[in-house]
Amino acid sequence: MPDxxxxxxxxxxxxxxxxxxxxxxxxxxxxxxxxxxxxMSDGNLVSHLRTLHKLGFVAxxxxxxxxxxxxxxxxxxGRSAFTKYLEVLEQIVRAGKA
Amino acid sequence: xNERSRxxxxxxxxxxxxxxxxxxxxxxxxxxxVGGLLAVGTSVAFWLVDRSRAADAMTxxxxxxxxxxxxxxxxxxxxxxxxxxxxxxxxxxxxxxxGAKLALRAIAPCLLVPAAATIWFFRNPDPIDAEVLVSIWxxxxxxxxxxTALFAxxxxxxxxxxxxxxxxLVVFWPKPLGFDPRGMFPDFAMxxxxxxxHLLYAACIWSRRRPKERGNSATE
Numbered sequence: 001m002p003d004x005x006x007x008x009x010x011x012x013x014x015x016x017x018x019x020x021x022x023x024x025x026x027x028x029x030x031x032x033x034x035x036x037x038x039x040m041s042d043g044n045l046v047s048h049l050r051t052l053h054k055l056g057f058v059a060x061x062x063x064x065x066x067x068x069x070x071x072x073x074x075x076x077x078g079r080s081a082f083t084k085y086l087e088v089l090e091q092i093v094r095a096g097k098a
Numbered sequence: 099x100n101e102r103s104r105x106x107x108x109x110x111x112x113x114x115x116x117x118x119x120x121x122x123x124x125x126x127x128x129x130x131x132v133g134g135l136l137a138v139g140t141s142v143a144f145w146l147v148d149r150s151r152a153a154d155a156m157t158x159x160x161x162x163x164x165x166x167x168x169x170x171x172x173x174x175x176x177x178x179x180x181x182x183x184x185x186x187x188x189x190x191x192x193x194x195x196x197g198a199k200l201a202l203r204a205i206a207p208c209l210l211v212p213a214a215a216t217i218w219f220f221r222n223p224d225p226i227d228a229e230v231l232v233s234i235w236x237x238x239x240x241x242x243x244x245x246t247a248l249f250a251x252x253x254x255x256x257x258x259x260x261x262x263x264x265x266x267l268v269v270f271w272p273k274p275l276g277f278d279p280r281g282m283f284p285d286f287a288m289x290x291x292x293x294x295x296h297l298l299y300a301a302c303i304w305s306r307r308r309p310k311e312r313g314n315s316a317t318e
Contacts (some may be wrong), residue, residue: 004101021112025119037119086112089105096102 141289160226
């Protein structure tokens with residue numbers, strides 16, 4: 001029987017789940033776009049992104065266009081962890097219906 | 099809350115976030131405003147020119163009418179490209195974002211028929227029937243907008259339906275109701291649809307816009 005214990009704890013935190021979801025929806029997100037979409041403070045967002053980066057789920061790219069800009073993308077490890085996370089959630093829902 | 103309810107809630111949050119992130123507005127409010135103003139201005143200009151003609155003067159060939167509207171289209175496309183470029187630079191995104199490419203792929207097939215019809219009308223030696231040409235432009239523009247409905251905000255789909263239904267109105271408008279000896283009906287149809295509809299659409303977007311979207315409109 002699947003349960004919440006099987007969910008990846010790093011992703012299951014509300015803020016990080018939202019970040020992973022957005023990163024899964026587009027190839028690349030700028031810090032400002034993530035902040036605007038999630039309505040998080042700079043510090044909070046940086047902290048979550050750092051955690052996900054340390055786990056190897058998120059790749060960080062720094063570039064200078066008109067001004068310095070940091071963009072974030074899911075790594076293949078992050079995408080696979082997110083897919084697995086969704087599968088466990090779906091299993092829990094299915095098991096609850098049975 | 100049991101585990102199943104919690105899982106369902108999590109999945110609902112994920113789905114909502116993903117939907118929000120993948121929505122693409124193919125026509126931004128500034129583009130709609132500029133396009134709407136140009137269309138209304140062109141329509142009024144045609145009407146004024148028509149009023150200055152003698153009452154028994156012949157209706158000019160539709161080529162003149164079509165050429166002017168194609169120039170307006172070119173102007174709106176150029177302005178839109180400027181807006182998109184500006185937004186892309188501000189957000190550090192490429193000129194053609196993934197959303198823009200998706201929208202172009204959806205829209206392009208719907209523009210083939212009006213493009214071909216316009217070329218056919220110009221190459222045909224007979225006078226252009228502006229009424230038919232206008233109904234084709236309005237109908238296929240509506241279809242192009244509706245082709246983006248899967249990833250577009252609802253307002254854009256409503257705009258698409260408004261264009262599509264208006265094109266039917268242009269075709270089936272009972273002639274006795276629209277006595278039009280000077281052939282101004284196509285001009286009014288263009289002004290009402292490409293002009294007023296776009297102005298209404300721009301007004302709707304701006305009135306509903308949340309602060310976070312202000313710097314995020316033309317591209318993604």
